[in-house]
Amino acid sequence: MTEAQTTTTAPGTTEHADARPGLNKQSILWVDDISVSFEGFKALTNLTLVLDPGELRCVIGPNGAGKTTMMDVITGKTRPDSGHVFMFGQTVELTERTESEIAVLGIGRKFQRPTVFENLTVFENLELALKAHKGVFKSLVWKLQGEQKSRIESALETIGLTERRDSKSGLLAHGQKQWLEIGMLLVQDPKVLLVDEPVAGMTHREMDKTAELLRSLAGEHTVVVVEHDMDFVRDISGGGQVTVLHQGRVLSEGTMDEVQNDPKVIEVYLGKPEGAEAE
Amino acid sequence: MKTLTSLHTPKQWLGLLAASAIILLIPLLPLPDHWMPLLGKFLCFALVAVAMDLVWGYTGVLSLGHAVFFSLGGYAMGMYLMRSIGKEGVYRSELPDFMVFLDWKELPWYWHGFDSFPFAMAMVVIVPGVLAFIFGFFAFRSRIKGVYFSIITQALTYAFMLLMFRNDTGFGGNNGLTDFKRLLGYPLADPSVKKALYLISAVALLFGYFACRVVIMSKLGRVLLAIRDAEGRVMFSGYNPLPYKLFAWTMSAVLCGIAGALYVPQVGIINPSELAPANSIEIAIWVAVGGRSTLVGGVIGAFIVNGMKSYLTAAYPDLWLFALGAVFILVTLFMPEGVVGLIRKAFGAKDKDDIVVADESAEAIAEEITTAPETLNEKNLPSRA
Numbered sequence: 001m002t003e004a005q006t007t008t009t010a011p012g013t014t015e016h017a018d019a020r021p022g023l024n025k026q027s028i029l030w031v032d033d034i035s036v037s038f039e040g041f042k043a044l045t046n047l048t049l050v051l052d053p054g055e056l057r058c059v060i061g062p063n064g065a066g067k068t069t070m071m072d073v074i075t076g077k078t079r080p081d082s083g084h085v086f087m088f089g090q091t092v093e094l095t096e097r098t099e100s101e102i103a104v105l106g107i108g109r110k111f112q113r114p115t116v117f118e119n120l121t122v123f124e125n126l127e128l129a130l131k132a133h134k135g136v137f138k139s140l141v142w143k144l145q146g147e148q149k150s151r152i153e154s155a156l157e158t159i160g161l162t163e164r165r166d167s168k169s170g171l172l173a174h175g176q177k178q179w180l181e182i183g184m185l186l187v188q189d190p191k192v193l194l195v196d197e198p199v200a201g202m203t204h205r206e207m208d209k210t211a212e213l214l215r216s217l218a219g220e221h222t223v224v225v226v227e228h229d230m231d232f233v234r235d236i237s238g239g240g241q242v243t244v245l246h247q248g249r250v251l252s253e254g255t256m257d258e259v260q261n262d263p264k265v266i267e268v269y270l271g272k273p274e275g276a277e278a279e
Numbered sequence: 280m281k282t283l284t285s286l287h288t289p290k291q292w293l294g295l296l297a298a299s300a301i302i303l304l305i306p307l308l309p310l311p312d313h314w315m316p317l318l319g320k321f322l323c324f325a326l327v328a329v330a331m332d333l334v335w336g337y338t339g340v341l342s343l344g345h346a347v348f349f350s351l352g353g354y355a356m357g358m359y360l361m362r363s364i365g366k367e368g369v370y371r372s373e374l375p376d377f378m379v380f381l382d383w384k385e386l387p388w389y390w391h392g393f394d395s396f397p398f399a400m401a402m403v404v405i406v407p408g409v410l411a412f413i414f415g416f417f418a419f420r421s422r423i424k425g426v427y428f429s430i431i432t433q434a435l436t437y438a439f440m441l442l443m444f445r446n447d448t449g450f451g452g453n454n455g456l457t458d459f460k461r462l463l464g465y466p467l468a469d470p471s472v473k474k475a476l477y478l479i480s481a482v483a484l485l486f487g488y489f490a491c492r493v494v495i496m497s498k499l500g501r502v503l504l505a506i507r508d509a510e511g512r513v514m515f516s517g518y519n520p521l522p523y524k525l526f527a528w529t530m531s532a533v534l535c536g537i538a539g540a541l542y543v544p545q546v547g548i549i550n551p552s553e554l555a556p557a558n559s560i561e562i563a564i565w566v567a568v569g570g571r572s573t574l575v576g577g578v579i580g581a582f583i584v585n586g587m588k589s590y591l592t593a594a595y596p597d598l599w600l601f602a603l604g605a606v607f608i609l610v611t612l613f614m615p616e617g618v619v620g621l622i623r624k625a626f627g628a629k630d631k632d633d634i635v636v637a638d639e640s641a642e643a644i645a646e647e648i649t650t651a652p653e654t655l656n657e658k659n660l661p662s663r664a
Contacts, residue, residue: 075515077511098514098519099511099514099515100514100515100517100518100519100520101519103514103515103516103517103518104517108515109515111511111512115509115511115512116509116512117501117504117505117508117509117512118508118509119504119508120501120504120505124501127498127501128498128501128502128505128513128516128518129516131517134516134517134518134519135522136499136522136523136526139497139498139499139502139523140493140494140497140498140499141497142497142498142499184516188516188517
């Protein structure tokens with residue numbers, strides 16, 4: 001399953017037909033051989049990641065492993081030095097597109113810190129995120145349709161904020177803001193949900209609820225969860241794939257049990273007394 | 280009916296109607312003659328403040344160059360007024376006096392068409408609008424934000440000021456355009472014409488207010504607010520912020536152009552001192568004093584600050600800049616939400632437009648303080664009449 005870190009393709013090639021024999025053509029997202037460096041610092045080196053539709057993938061790794069940079073590349077915030085990101089098998093290339101274009105194509109992103117529009121109500125937040133025409137003049141004459149309204153209602157139900165629908169979102173508790181942001185991704189109806197450290201700063205009860213929420217989203221959506229908290233990852237990954245990043249590379253990939261028993265992972269996480277800790 | 284209630288609550292409508300009635304009935308009062316153009320001038324400033332609030336208060340784009348759009352509208356009107364002087368100028372020439380003085384033999388190409396009132400009025404909105412569109416397009420596309428954007432707008436107004444100061448630019452240089460006689464055949468010195476101009480300014484202010492209100496109460500307005508508070512989130516929600524910012528920015532500039540065009544016949548002159556960087560900063564102060572993100576606050580702030588200015592510059596001319604600085608500091612420290620915020624607090628009303636993040640606005644104002652002193656000290660510039 002693990003993609004070998006081959007670097008056979010010249011950067012700049014967009015036609016990748018059969019460049020990777022054995023690669024699942026049905027993949028929803030294919031991060032292909034991405035390298036990013038910031039003023040000499042290599043944030044990502046030949047990173048490759050393949051996601052199947054409906055999969056729930058956890059990405060773990062110590063600080064500075066490149067998790068957030070990977071998300072930045074996928075969502076168009078950072079341009080990679082080399083490599084490609086494909087959606088829908090090999091049909092759509094993302095690295096040349098803007099953030100908003102990528103969002104419209106179907107990649108939703110949840111930030112590490114909850115980012116909601118604090119001066120808008122919970123309902124208005126969801127209304128803005130709703131999948132709809134997002135041009136400026138359409139927005140001027142925009143009226144919410146009945147069917148769209150019921151989608152927002154059902155999202156409110158899912159994230160458990162029905163009663164707070166008319167509150168300013170700035171007044172919500174931390175955990176509620178996180179859920180609202182997930183709700184905003186839901187109504188955006190993305191194919192792929194990138195979720196960055198969703199449980200940071202949450203209580204245990206909030207964590208359980210978030211795990212449940214994310215699990216319920218997988219299947220219909222592809223969910224990528226970047227997380228520090230190993231217990232949480234064990235909790236939501238089930239038997240699914242876990243990818244371990246380290247120093248901008250894929251260190252290991254497999255089920256949670258497999259990666260936890262991988263000597264390379266143990267070395268990075270627990271450290272060997274004599275080596276490799278000079279980070 | 281539903282569209283009316285979507286703009287304002289019944290209570291707010293009542294307040295607005297009362298305020299509009301007062302403004303529109305003032306010309307009936309037996310006020311001294313010079314009051315009409317003075318109040319009319321304030322109405323124009325109030326329109327500028329409303330336009331400023333649309334970009335600053337609601338979109339989070341602090342412009343310190345809005346005087347450019349105001350002045351361009353003013354110059355377009357001034358050019359029409361110059362052309363309608365006809366041969367009644369000092370030199371009895373077809374050409375405007377300053378051109379005769381410069382020994383120009385014929386009208387420069389860009390003055391053609393300004394004999395026509397409709398053409399001039401079109402230019403009042405087109406010139407500021409096009410400039411704002413082009414400037415905004417490049418600035419927003421390059422994702423220039425915050426204090427950097429503010430500084431560039433300062434540079435823009437300063438550059439235009441230097442350009443207009445030059446005699447060979449063809450807009451009257453240092454003296455600008457003045458000695459206007461009539462507008463559409465009506466003599467500007469006539470008290471009833473002054474009243475009419477006042478009323479037109481009042482209508483323009485109401486128009487500008489409602490145009491902005493319609494925008495901010497629509498989904499477009501909520502996207503603008505969202506851009507102000509979390510632009511990244513807006514992009515990842517599938518919106519391209521560029522056309523949104525550009526819309527608010529260009530609309531704001533057009534409203535300023537209209538205000539400038541109404542200002543010029545009432546004060547009787549337009550010259551490059553209108554473009555001084557300090558003037559644009561003052562516009563931001565009006566909005567800060569009245570209350571950001573309220574629209575009405577801009578109107579209130581423009582009247583308070585300009586009322587003070589008119590009084591102080593006559594009674595204690597040396598004190599004005601100190602007073603302005605003091606007001607600004609006091610507002611920043613004690614009234615981060617301006618006069619409107621104070622009124623809301625007094626009445627305990629938790630309005631829908633409330634700003635949750637109050638400290639953010641204080642921060643934006645503090646940013647201004649750091650840029651203000653330098654530009655306010657430009658003693659070598661002629662002061663506004």
